[in-house]
Amino acid sequence: MTSYLLDCFNFSDRHTAAHLARELTRVTDEWGLGDKIVACVSDNASNIVSAVRDHLHWDHISCFAHMLNLIVKAALKEVQHIVQKVKTIVEYFHRSTVASEKLGATQKQMGQEPLRLKQDVATRWNSTYYMLKRFTEVKDPIISTLALINPSLPTLLPEEWEISREILEIIKPFEEVTTEVSAEKFVTVSKVILMTRGLQRIVARFQRNPSKFDPVKKLVDSLMSEMTKRFGRVEHNEKLADATCLDPRFKNQAFVSHQAAEDTVKRVTAAAAAINPVQHEEEDTSESAASASAGAMFWEDFDERVASLRPSAASSKTSDSMMEMRAYLAEPLLPRTSDPLAWWKRCSPVYKTLSEVMKARLCIVATSVPSERIFSKTGQIISERRNRLSPSKVRELVFLNANMP
Template identity: 35%
Template sequence: MDSPSLFVFSSPLLRYLAFDSTSFIFAMEPAGKRRFSPVWEHFELISPQKVKCLVCSKVLSYNNNTSTMLRHYRVLHGNEETNQVEPGSAEKVDLAELLVDMVIEDSQPFSLVDGSGFKKLMKALAPSYVLPTRQTLKAMVEKRYKETKDKTKAIVAKASACSLTSDMWTSINTDAYLAVTCHFIDETTSLQSVVLGVQHFPEAHTAANMAFMKTSLMSEWGISDKVTCLVTDGAANMGACARELHMRHTICVAHTLNLLVKKALDQCPELFHIRANCRKIVGYFKSSTTAKERLTQMQVQMGLPVLKLLQEVETRWNSTYLMLQRIYTLREPVGAALAGLRTDLTPLSAEQYRIIADCLKVLEPFNYATIELSEEKKVSGSKVIPLLSMLHHSLEEEEIRQLQTPESTSMVEFLQRQLREKLNQLQSMSIMFLATLLDPRFKKVGFFSPSKAAEAEKRLTMECAAIMSRTASSTSSSLSSPSSSSSEPSQSVGGSKLWHHFDASVHQARTTNVTANATVEVQKYLGAPNIPRVESPLQYWESQKYTLPTLYKLAVSYLCTPASSVPCERVFSKAGEILCKKRNRLSPKTLEKILFLNKNE
């Protein structure tokens, strides 16, 4: 056989070196690309349509462009210089980041990039952009998670004190999850909320198991010695978990109000019967298209805005309030619609509507209180005592006293008893009464009992004096000479017995001065006028940071406590959107990362 013939092509992409009758031998060199794309420094062309990463040895497909290589290297190996390697690459980087944002913010699945409609949209908007695979998109999300977690940890590490909320959730796959959120006041005196974790919890829901997981989270985030309070629902295992962790524990006030009002509604037989009838009526209009259309026609004919009936939800008392409020508002069109329909349902009587109207007057302030105490981005823990006090006062107003129906009168008496009991409990909890006293909107005026306000003032003065004493001790020890810290300091200046009385007198004078200084600072704060209720207490403390330095430290510690565990419930609401029927195979680890990014970015 003749020796192989040699042919050389002038193509910048292919240099054909040699062939014989049975095979091709290729040596492909991207000569043109090498001049413009530094990404080739990290990849090797191993076949006409394959390249190998020189860092991790992963083989990628190659189609005469470097988009896949660029994306792989940026996501997995993070070289900043590859973010600007090609004309138009900055646009590609932005699109990749926006795609990750879309998955996180809109709860989109990774398979989004495989959808034909989405591909058509992207081709029309950015023809040159090569969509990543779902695996690459997941890697991009995981990289974002690591970056965001590191940044968030750095922010949390600067907090001097924080409070936690915690709750449990069961997914559609019957998997249990434990969520923990952290709330603190940062260096700019702004309230911050962070999700520490939403972790899969396959173990038994015992206090010991929950305490172990929370201890691990606090250790990971470096806040083990900074937590001032744990807020949970009223479940027994949650309370036992707080005792296991030796933490101050408060029960979510939203849950407390929920239980209180539900008991008030259930203890009246006639009202229980009315609610049952309302649920049947609402269910009928929601399940029958004919009835729904009939109700709409009646509202239009009567010149009323078209509204839908609302159904009661067992776990939320204010859904009962909203159901009764809506059915009372639509009493005339509902009655007219039922009269023209073939149904066994009996419309509510005039007397029953009168009972509903009276109950709505009683419960309206409780609805407003539940909404206000569920705020996450505002100081709320300090509102608990004043708000419950205002609820108690609302039940003593003339309008409520004039209610005539026995059902409403019985409800008012029950709620008054329960509120007095809860207020006595809360006004005895240091985390609550100190937060109220340190809120410049409320101070001593926010307390239900003047005697409890006086006790809170004494406790605040003691806490203030303790901080001043620690500060003075640390300052004196730092200024003392090395010889003064020796094992026998007194003997070097004349013997301990000789100077014992003098040293004791100096210590007593120092203690007296610290207490006096603390009293002066507390009285200066309490003597100033309360700021308007609609103003921010944190802005006040930012302005008083140097005027009332010790009280500022206490305010940062106590005003970060939320009134409820609603922040955790909002996390689980988002978890329910993400872990749906279409995404029921999402792993717990991936779910945690997406939720972390959704809530913390």
């Protein structure tokens, strides 16, 4: 898996679907990629979705990390009063040098390693997770420091500390999935269906063993409701399903729905048949010539009778692809930690047409995080001390930074 930045430029026009589609077309045409786009992964902003689907007619896949962000942020509203208290206290320690130094000294007195509190970022739910996690890790030093300094801050009640710990336990799997699926050098798209079902099972377990705290119960119910709404038909997303089936670690065993698994196998087989080169048996040209000269009339009756028994090119391609698919599904599953691309590289001579379909599926990334990382780098290049850089110069610097080894 490799990842390249094609362009990152100043965009001064209104961000309409038509304008975005025009610029995307310009970039892909410049690189000669117009006919090689297999999918476009982005967040669910209506303008970019419309540009991709309605104007460019590309297959659009919603960023999995963005979907998880929306789900968890919606659920965290059920415990917003606690999150807001924690955020207020963290902001106080970040603003006050005296309080921050006192907290560090208190941690040392209690035999703990001095750890700075973390602030959350509005656009990233997992930053809220990291904030709560660090906050609970230094619970005792925080309580002691606040008691000594005595600022007019809303403090957490004993019950709220317990709720915070339960919140962390519930949303930790979402953080782990977000981290794993945000990779860009490993296959990720084939994990989306499995990860979604795994998260749903974990949340269902918390529902079967409910917390004694109402806010936590509401958090869990909200997580399940949001996941059902956004991922209810995830197994029927063709690109995600095809990629999962073509990952030798998962194949059709990843599906809960038998119908979805069956439909996926048929679709991948048909895609393989569509690219399967026609295999013609070499004819003995000398014999054909001899037959023609000996009198084709002799063979007319036989040829007419057996014509319907010979497979057509289309049926031959389909049967070959079906045989490949059956053999592929019969192979033992790879260990989950194996590299599926290494397996395909080794086995592509055996599964010639399936491997071609695989290339157009496992290359897809599950998230738009690689693009977000580019914007983060751009923010580091453009700073207060470098605010006179021209847009063209920034474009060149970002391009080199992203693509040079």
